[in-house]
Amino acid sequence: MTKHQLVSVFFIALFLFILYQVLLIFSVFSHAIFWAALLAFGFYPLFQKLNQRLVRNGWTAAALVTLVIFLAFVPAVLLIFLNLAGEALKLYEWFSAALADGRIKNAVDSFRSLAVVQNLESLFPDGAAKERYTEWLLDLAGRAGNWGAGQAAGLTKNLLGAPFGLLLTFFLVFFFLKDGHKIYRFVYDVTPLEDKDKAVIFSQTTGAFHAVLRGQILTGLAQAALAGIIFFALGLPLPIFFAAMTFFGSLIPVLGASSIWLPFVGYLAMQKLYTKALVLFFLGIFGISLVDNLVKPYLIGERTKLPYLVLFLGILGGLKIYGLTGIFLAPAVLSLCFTLIKIYREKFL
Numbered sequence: 001m002t003k004h005q006l007v008s009v010f011f012i013a014l015f016l017f018i019l020y021q022v023l024l025i026f027s028v029f030s031h032a033i034f035w036a037a038l039l040a041f042g043f044y045p046l047f048q049k050l051n052q053r054l055v056r057n058g059w060t061a062a063a064l065v066t067l068v069i070f071l072a073f074v075p076a077v078l079l080i081f082l083n084l085a086g087e088a089l090k091l092y093e094w095f096s097a098a099l100a101d102g103r104i105k106n107a108v109d110s111f112r113s114l115a116v117v118q119n120l121e122s123l124f125p126d127g128a129a130k131e132r133y134t135e136w137l138l139d140l141a142g143r144a145g146n147w148g149a150g151q152a153a154g155l156t157k158n159l160l161g162a163p164f165g166l167l168l169t170f171f172l173v174f175f176f177l178k179d180g181h182k183i184y185r186f187v188y189d190v191t192p193l194e195d196k197d198k199a200v201i202f203s204q205t206t207g208a209f210h211a212v213l214r215g216q217i218l219t220g221l222a223q224a225a226l227a228g229i230i231f232f233a234l235g236l237p238l239p240i241f242f243a244a245m246t247f248f249g250s251l252i253p254v255l256g257a258s259s260i261w262l263p264f265v266g267y268l269a270m271q272k273l274y275t276k277a278l279v280l281f282f283l284g285i286f287g288i289s290l291v292d293n294l295v296k297p298y299l300i301g302e303r304t305k306l307p308y309l310v311l312f313l314g315i316l317g318g319l320k321i322y323g324l325t326g327i328f329l330a331p332a333v334l335s336l337c338f339t340l341i342k343i344y345r346e347k348f349l
Helices: 003-053 058-100 103-112 115-121 128-158 164-190 195-233 239-250 258-270 274-304 308-348
Strands: none
Touching: 003 058, 003 164, 003 195, 003 308, 058 164, 164 195, 195 239, 195 258, 195 274, 195 308, 239 258, 258 274
16 A cells, blocks of 8 residues: 555545544534524525525525524414413313213213124123223323323423523524525535536435425425314314324324324214214315325425335334434435436446
8 A cells, every 4th residue: 555545545534533523523413403404494595585685695684584484483383382282181181071971981882882893892801891991091181181281381491491402493594594505515515426416416305305395394284274174163172282283193104194083083983973973084085184195295206206105115214213304304315315326327337
């Protein structure tokens, strides 16, 4: 090995070691950095228009857009969580009242009267199945009540002083907006690839993030709004709570929003409210869930050029590995992988 090669190997090894240490240091703030980058990415077109047409000052435009995001998101999130906490407590009270006046007992008895359920109950000792139903319902109500009480207490405790993570997130949003083009250009320039390949890779990655952000958020909001309206119109309990739950449920593949509205169909049927059960069933399938099945694959799959099965499994795996951030990261990583495969085939095969 020549001296030049030795120096090159040492430099690369040292650089990779230092880069790893830097990543370890900043991994402490990974969630704040990710959500700040996502918010800045989503609102960057607004920043560009404001900077080019009105204020013509990067600092002022970034500050205004950051303020807009803060005023739009923080009160809304606090309001949603306060409502969720309060309605979770109402859910526990509703369960307790339903147990006291016999509504839960009647619902369980109606459920047990079904032939399929009776066949399953024959596998258990007399009365054991009924006790299991009641214990399960009580446990569910207790968990909801405890969660609501915990959230209400936590929000009350931290309401006067904003959490450090929230402040850090919006601090980063400001700098990502102001210096976003510089960060993008720096990463683009130091990426050791040919210009043609870099252009394709960066374009595909940016497009994938746009598609995922737009698809997940817009679809979830549409489903949550539909669910809230339908629950309110049918006189179902806690429409705000279950609308918010529908938004979070819509982010998860497989059952999605149906994990929220479908159990209510069974509950209404057990209460012998067959008309409401049928209305909710059809509005759930052809309204709430249809939005997910039609809009999300179009908004995400068409732009990322990913087969729906690959996208579906990727989001599931991303949730398992990265948590909630995996919903946004996994499609972008998969899209990048397919782009690299395409470049590899063109260059080496």
